[in-house]
Each structure stands twice: as structure tokens, then as C-alpha cells.
Amino acid sequence: MSPKWLIVDQELVALLREGNKEAFAEIYRRYWTVMYMHALKMLKSEDDARDVVQEIFTSLWLKSQSINPDVNLAGYLFISTKNRVLDLIAQKRVRTDYLGSLAAFAEAHNNETLADIEEKELMQALQREIEQLPAKMRQIFEMRIHQHCTYKEIADELNLSDKTVKKQISNAIKIIRPKLHHLSTIVLILSGL
Known part of the structure; x- marks a missing residue:
């Protein structure tokens, strides 16, 4: 393998497809910070950005044999990061919407329950006086x-x-x-x- 700084992305992808750990380590070294900054800009959370980038590189290693040998590596990583960030945002939005709906449901039903109890007590008090x-x-x-x-x-x-x-x-x-x-x-x- 040539010195790392001389290897172009296309060669790294070819080596990665063969399961070469050094090629993976070089891709990781070249792109981790760039992908992290890309994710951080969208997520505004260091922990979430770190998790997203870790998932992207884990996925890259696990799917290394099926990667198109002609892929633009930087573009592939940027798109993967963007898509994972959007998935995470959607999951958080769904979770927030779900929790909000659940809280609203609980609040409404607690209020209804209180209103039902109060109404029942009021009607009982009225009935006692009617009697x-x-x-x-x-x-x-x-x-x-x-x-x-x-x-x-x-x-x-x-x-x-x-x-x-x-x-x-x-x-x-x-x-x-x-x-x-x-x-x-x-x-x-x-x-x-």
C-alpha cells in the first residue's frame, strides 16, 4: 500500500471492499471530523452528531463489500450522514409528538375525571337538599x-x-x-x- 496521503479515495474504496482494515482506518481518519462537523451543524448536539458519525462508519464497514467501486466516497459519506441526521430528527419529532399527545391525553382525561368527580359530588349535594x-x-x-x-x-x-x-x-x-x-x-x- 502506498503512503496514506497519496492514496486516492477510489483506491481506498477498492481496498475497503476487500476488507482492508487499514483502508477503513484511513477513510475514518480523513472523513470523521468533516462528517462530525456536518452532523453537528444540523443537529446542534455533540452527542447526537458523534453517534450519527459512528453509525455511518459502522455501516460503511459492515456494507464495505457491497459498496459500488466507482462511488464518490466523500459524496457517499455526506449523503449517508445527512440521511441519518434526517432520520434522527424525524424520530425525535415523532417521539416528541407522541409524548406531547400522550401528555395532552393524560391531562384531558385527568381533567375530565376531576370534572366528573366534582359534578357527581355537586349533584349528590343538590339531591340531599332536594330530599x-x-x-x-x-x-x-x-x-x-x-x-x-x-x-x-x-x-x-x-x-x-x-x-x-x-x-x-x-x-x-x-x-x-x-x-x-x-x-x-x-x-x-x-x-x-
């Missing part, structure tokens, strides 16, 4: 709240006037609201009646 109402008032109020009946529907079913139904619901709200004033959602529900 304390006088019987006729409770019946009218439950028809309005649970069955979503209109004043007229309640009046027709119970043979009462619309005014009586409205007054009974108004009185029920006046009784319940002060007891549940600390539960703002209940106050809003009652305001809608």
Missing part, C-alpha cells in the same frame, strides 16, 4: 330538574296552575341556594330554572 324539601315541592322540583318538564307539563300532570308550579320551584330554589352557595355550579344550575 329535605316538603313532599309536594320536592315532587315538582324533581320533575323540573330530573325529567326536564316545563312548568305547563308539571301543572297539567299534577292538576295545578302554572303559577303554583312556578312559585313552588321558586320557593325550592330559595331554600336550596343558600345551603349550597359555596358550590357555584349548583347556583348556576338553579339560576337556569
